[in-house]
Amino acid sequence: MSERLPRKVLVTQRFFDAESLAYLHANGCEVELAQLADGQADGDFSEDQLQALLADADAWIVGHAWITASLLGRLPRLQAIARRGVGYERVDVAAVRASGKVATIAVGGNDASVADHAVAMMLALGRRLGDSKARMLNGDWTIALGGDLYGKTVGVIGLGRIGRGVVKRMAGFDARVLACSPKPDWSYGREAGVQFVDLDTLLAESDYVTLHAPLNDDTRLLIDASALNRMKPTAVLINTARGGLVDDRALLEALLDGAIAGAGLDVFLSETDASYRATTDALLVLPNVVATPHSGASTHEGLQRTNLIAAQCVVAVLNGETPPAPCVIADGRPISGAL
Known part of the structure; x- marks a missing residue:
């Protein structure tokens, strides 16, 4: 039997802590931390840039990038989109469902x-x-x-x-x-x-x-x-x-x-x-x-909590399981009790 390849998780946020990274590794995930220039956020990436970063990713831990139908259509391998935060006005939840993917938020973390x-x-x-x-x-x-x-x-x-x-x-x-x-x-x-x-x-x-x-x-x-x-x-x-x-x-x-x-x-x-x-x-x-520069949630403790919740949601989806219900904003999998 061939060895199972690691599931790749792309993180496009700063301040991803060692505990959350270790959790992903312990659950068979290979993690790539996107390189952000000073002052840059993932919301600044173009759709082409995001496609290049996510082309071989199974899951994405994201901050403020726009999650659109167009982008999702270019990422057939991607299964999970986990927001490290609770607002999701930049996520096209209908498009997530239509694409068969799952999107979550980090409820309770910040x-x-x-x-x-x-x-x-x-x-x-x-x-x-x-x-x-x-x-x-x-x-x-x-x-x-x-x-x-x-x-x-x-x-x-x-x-x-x-x-x-x-x-x-x-x-x-x-x-x-x-x-x-x-x-x-x-x-x-x-x-x-x-x-x-x-x-x-x-x-x-x-x-x-x-x-x-x-x-x-x-x-x-x-x-x-x-x-x-x-x-x-x-x-x-x-x-x-x-x-x-x-x-x-x-x-x-x-x-x-x-x-x-x-x-x-x-x-x-x-x-x-x-x-x-x-x-x-x-x-x-x-x-x-x-x-302040949209930093209300950005404490060491708050980011550690939201990082871990996002990581747990990613692992649940990649394992074919369902993340905690309050965290799920869209679930397009065919047999999942999708929202």
């Missing part, structure tokens, strides 16, 4: 990391940490008065795993928590001390508005000029979810006009629409904006 990041942005803006450091670097040690997170009203839009993580953290600040969700979980609300309200009420009453909704047709540009004008002039907006939830041009105008007090941004519309790049640059220089 929830805590992103929730921490959102709270860190609230604290940084409330206590004016970035502004204070900039003043000190210019020789101005005048105290810039900030505000407490303690006792404030925090509005959470989207109560998935990350949103609930933020709610849990707010208990330590004795915060009043409002939430807006398309399907309110009233029993959870009672247990967690969350008051479900409509979007208008949340915007009008919150001192901090933090976004944790998925990006879809219902939520795209949810926070537009009208929404921003319904917020308190002392309020702060936090977006660690998806850039498409906020109209960044309207946000810039609101910040310049004093319609709101500040913004914490880990995601930007310019990530998917280059025409917003000048808007992003203008936001970054404002003293009342705290910004």
